[in-house]
Amino acid sequence: MEHNPSQLAQASKVDVPDIQFVGVTKRFGNVAAVDNVDLSVESGAFFSFLGPSGCGKTTSLRMIAGFEQPTEGNVYINGQSVVGIPPHKRHVNMVFQQYALFPHMDVADNIGYGLRQRAPRPSKSEIAKRVDETLELVRLEGYGNRRVWEMSGGQQQRVALARALINHPTVLLLDEPLAALDRKLRREMQIELQTLQRDVGITFVLVTHDQEEALSMSDQICIMNEGRIVQTGSPRDLYDDPVSRYVADFVGKSNFFEGDVVDVNAGSYSIKSATGQVFSGFGSKGAPALVKGGKASIAVRPELLSIGSADGGNIDADVKILGQIKNRIFLGEHTEYLVECEGLGEVLVLSPKHIENIRGTFEPGASVTLGWMNDIALALGD
């Protein structure tokens, strides 16, 4: 485990990750907010920390920024250890959750703030020029003289971005930057952030509890729980190959059928549920192997379930279970059914529009058959 990234850095500059955590632990009192974390963020990546509140993602971000110092372990930025280095000496910048714009300064003064702290200080005209360029970058031309409180939420967000980006930091940190925006604006900003990141080529590190946000923007997502990293990977990896029920549950929606592992066969598992039915599923890539006799769940994504009439005749599936429709929600491009399956609990099914069009919809209360193919079912530990 012990290696020295700065030596590596000298060996080949290109391979040095922008951010690297080695055995980082942060304790507040007796509580470990971050517990022995190793990770690295490649240069130019859009990297997200995802997890529920209190999982340690914000603390990790704050250790990169320098607001917190690790209790144990080492944080490297650009191959250099930054432990003990205060925030103002780190070449990273942050976009704060509530933006933290300076209320007593106008927009231009906010954006130029970082430049003004430089020694030697750039000339007034130089600062003004860079501020104008950055305003343009975030599409706020001409807003320089506005007071920050006169700006809308989305505009404030851009000012905060501009204030950080103007410094061309090694890494831009974003702490739940979209949390304060309404749904529609959030969607727009997600796209905008992604585009911006590609344009400026700076590494972005985002903290969010919103899986949709993380999935849609990031190259790499690090899912955390109780201070530890659960899984790191691309959005697709996480969705298709979650290493645990926790990840599958957090990334997208999933149905779980619990039971005991009764058979293990070359990466495929058989799990006996409470109803006595035996389901099989594949183990996930990168997940620890399940043990026979242990507890596990079969995970099936709702969009991969088929739904058909109670006689079960018209669906093509390896496994079929019976249930009764409890609730139905029409969502436009698909219909969402909540089906009560005796002994297995509630199962969520997403039925696409084109199929509904052909087959017709099921009314609440109707008895139905649910089915899936064995090769899409995953067997996951907790």
Added chain:
Amino acid sequence: MRLYSIAVYLFLYIPIGIIVLFSFNSGRHASDFQGLSTMWYGKALSNPFVMESLVTSLIIAFAAATLSSLTGTAAALALQRMRGPMRVLFDGLIYISITIPGIVIGITTLVALVTAFDIVNPILADMWPEGVKPPKLSLGYASVIAAHTLFTMSLVIVLVRARIAGMDRALIEASTDLYATPWRTFYQITLPQIFPAIMAGFLLSFTFSFDDFIISFFVAGPNTTLPIYVFSSIRRGITPEVNAIGTIVLAFSLILLVTAQFLLRARNERK
């Protein structure tokens, strides 16, 4: 509701009206209205004692307000980062110095200072070389300012601390994140943020000190503040001069307010 409010404003302003009206009284006694005249303004303004006591009050109020703004702000900044028994001790002292009546501050300060001077002055006299007049500690500007500052400093601490507590900590983090050193963060971000509270503290302290009678009465030593002058004039037959002084002070405060408003507006327009 509206009528009620008008009645309350009348209640607040009738005495003021009376003061102003009587200041134009040409008679010798405040409550004997004998005709309009501005003679008492002339008398008040040319009365060196009125002017001296006004200047004394201004000096004391300004010094107390400045001192308490500085020490109070410093203490509020320090206390905000402090925990444990020392914090509890300071909280207690602040609480007590705000709670105890001015009259008790005046008396305790008088008693303690007089006792202290009785001990220190002979020692000073002994220490000084023969033939040179030894310095002698006594009541005066320093003692009033110090006594006023005890109360006003705690006032500033409470005000500034509330402001710091209400301040977004992220602003400070944002500043350090943007390469500002702790000192630059302090004067570029923290100070402007808490400045309204410091200013409010300064003004409150100034007002308190300027209007204080009872503490000054005990510890002002040879100095006569305006309230002391007014008090002693009132006790043995008030003349319209006192009303004229009151009106002048009121007018002066109003002019200050309007000027401040004007300057603020000018600054905002520039922005």
Added chain:
Amino acid sequence: MTDNKKGSWLTVALLTPTSMWFLFMLVMPMIVVVIFSFGERSAVGGYVASFTFDQYANLPARLKAFTNTLTFAPIGTFLSLIIAYPLAYYLAVKVDRRWRLLLLVLVIVPFWTSLLIRTYAWIFILGGRGIPTLLEFIGLEGIRMINTPFAVYVGIVYGYLPLMVFPIYVSLEKLDKNLLEASNDLGGTPWRTFMQVTLPLSMPGVATGCMLVFILLMGEFLIPAFLGGGKIFFLGNALVDLFVQSRNWPFGSALAVTLVIIMVVTVSLYMRLTLGGKNGRDQSLM
């Protein structure tokens, strides 16, 4: 580590002036006064060292001052509250935004002339040539106002009204007007809306205002002296009298110590009751 060390040095440096002030202007004077309170008055006035409880034993000689202070202070506070509240409510909720600031400033303007002079104006208004003369026109003769408890209460309410209006205004101003509409919308009569929504939400302001006024009234000296004609004695008056007329320092010290104890105990109790402990303290005092 060095950062922490630097931080603690800074803390000490920032606190030094304040600590000096507390030590030399509060703690030591209180100690001296406590010592004095066990002494004796010298033959010509002043203090003679001694250890006796005589001064404390003589406290009942000022019983009336205690009972006066402890009746006038709470009643005066209450009167200020019931007169200030509707005004604060009017300013915060009813009045047009454009006029609000002006009207607020108008509440403080009277404070910019000496309390002494303003109180003195009341001597005239309540005196024989003032309101009683007006009352004679409508046939009410022989009404005396000045130098009565009524006059003292008028002086108290007049002197402390703004201190009550401001905190209440602040807490009412923060109140979300939607809440009032919501309550009305849910069928609350205006009175019920007031009792169940407005009043509870303005309690912090009420508590702050009451405490400010109460603290100041407990040490009041000028208002009873001027408007009570020297007949209505508060502890403040008794104290001044002991130091500047009788020159009985030990007895004055004992009285001062007693007053401080009463203040600290009543105010702590009050805060515990209304604010539920420590956290409310800062807000409550301002």
Added chain:
Amino acid sequence: MSKSYKDNMPITAKKFMEEFRRYEKGSVSRRHFMGVTGLGTAAAVLGSAMPSMMPKSAKAGSLGDRLIFSTWPNYHNPVNVENFTNDTGVNIQINAFGSNEEMLAKLQAGATGWDVFVPTNYTISNYVDLDLIQELDLSRIPNHDPSSQNPMFADPATVNGKVYAVLKNWGTTGIVYNSKNLKNGPTSWKDFFDLTMGEGSGHTIVHDYQLTTIGAALCANGHSFNSVDAGELEMAEKLLIESKPHLFAITSDYQPGMRSGDAWMSICWNGDGLQLNKDLPEMKYTLASDGGEIWSDFYCIPKDAPHVDAAYAFINYLLDPKVQVLEFESHGYATGDTRVEALLPAETADNEILFPAAKLMNGLEFGAANTLTDPIRAEVIARFKSA
């Protein structure tokens, strides 16, 4: 007329801000800024209104530039004080006091900084005993002429053969009453208290310090004005407390109450009596047949006076007969100095309030030294006030 009124203003707001900016940036000198903005004029006007603010270094001679003077309110002619300042360059700070006890309290607390103060006859020996005042060098007060002084009033200045004070003026303490409300005015302190608890209930003022109020009650009981006898004082306290519910006020500021008509009767010094009577003829000043106070006030120099030379010069100046005439016109008390009396209009000598008939004076007593410090009297008045 077509021009805007603004043209006549010393400076427009905009111009002021411009100038202020320039001043801030340092491109303008302070003098220029003051001149352009008119602040210089304002400062000059203010300065001239505050003569004491502008040190008169040209005139400041060997006397120094300041003097602290503690006296009673409305007891001096401001013109005199101003003239003295103009002549000598000594600025005078006046502290006003309402009772001798208060002056004593201040001096006992020490560190007053006073250079000259005005005590009443009966307090002087106390000050000497307490070592609070200094012996006067009369050669430094050439305007003081012992032969022109009425010894009856001037004598308390000499203690143990040494002169510690010089006479300012004298007066009596009697009763003022409103003859419209009280047809049969009081002639004694007994009447005073009887009327208070009877016909005039709710309309009487007594003083807020010990000597006169306790003295009046003592006289009403047939005792000496100056008694320190515990039994007699107990009776006096009883009378006072009994009368308290019937009082209008306990204050030495009795003129407003009398003038407004609220009060009908008060313990009164003759100078105030004179002032009241002059303005409102129904106000009658009378001495009580069963006793009362006669008093004289003095100039003294405290032991630790910081400006002794100025103090002597000031006292000497105030004793100049012509200056004393001006003083008299301001306060209305007889000076006890024949040189001054000679300069006053003839009718002054006939004024009964100023100079009461000898038979009335006979019952009056000078305040006794021990009343000032007596602990029982101190506690009696305090208990009465807080009862």
